[in-house]
């Protein structure tokens with residue numbers, strides 16, 4: 001069998017990883033014929049819990065799992081890694097200001113960006129799930145000057161999947177009928193899920209649904225605030241669905257998008273759709289041979305344009321905040 005692909009995952013003792021690690025190890029990321037070696041990073045106090053997770057991975061006896069290494073030193077854990085999923089982050093605690101949150105995460109993502117820069121394999125792909133995901137990815141990218149900028153993505157696939165499920169439910173069709181969904185902008189409440197370029201059974205979703213009020217007053221806020229609704233219902237934030245989205249984003253990035261469809265990926269801006277360089281924003285992307293391309297020339301109506309601009313403005317504010325903190 002081929003040499004194992006080294007997959008780094010951070011926040012490995014946390015709730016998302018309690019689902020994610022088992023799916024990667026079972027072959028769901030790279031297929032049943034590709035062995036994977038897991039490299040798991042945690043903070044020191046969580047290493048004991050992580051040892052328990054590793055015991056459970058052992059107890060699955062996955063034939064695709066070639067080895068597991070754990071540690072609290074990013075320089076060792078990231079050595080030679082081909083794929084890196086940065087899930088661990090500092091959550092906002094009571095009384096914490098936004099700038100405190102950016103600063104706490106800045107410390108994590110500057111260090112991890114440098115460690116990836118110095119130790120990861122040449123082909124490394126880095127996906128940030130930990131919040132604020134877009135700006136954490138920007139910090140990691142800025143601290144890894146030797147890695148091409150296009151190797152840094154942030155996760156909006158969970159928002160993408162949420163939008164897909166809402167459109168399918170509204171139209172009364174199977175989710176497989178819903179394609180070409182796009183999340184634009186930031187992974188936050190300002191994100192813009194685009195029902196106008198989405199398709200249902202190959203037809204424009206907004207035309208088929210024909211209910212602008214539902215799009216504005218129901219679809220948008222439901223997708224934007226879904227994370228909060230899950231916390232309200234479950235008493236804990238999305239975990240299995242976030243793990244699923246993290247896995248799907250990386251699988252798409254490695255394996256490609258289906259013909260005629262695209263995926264939402266937060267990627268470094270390059271001027272597409274008038275969004276200047278400097279932030280990491282979600283776009284419709286196709287992937288071929290392990291490289292993504294931003295889908296060009298989609299039509300944006302005035303409603304969409306205003307929503308996208310508002311979300312990008314929020315990304316610029318975060319960019320300015322981390323710039324003034326000296327993190328990028």
Ligand code: NAX
Pocket residue numbers: 010011012013014015016017041042043046087088089090091108128129130131132133155156157158159187237238239242
């Ligand atoms: P948990 O608090 O259960 O787990 C996070 C883990 O990260 C903890 O075990 C912690 O010890 C570890 N950690 C903290 N600092 C670290 C560091 N410097 N190096 C390595 N590990 C470190 O959170 P969980 O529910 O798993 O969520 C993880 C992150 O995903 C959070 O930032 C969360 O906000 C974010 N999310 C992002 C989503 C997205 O769509 N982009 C959706 C789900 C989720 O809310």
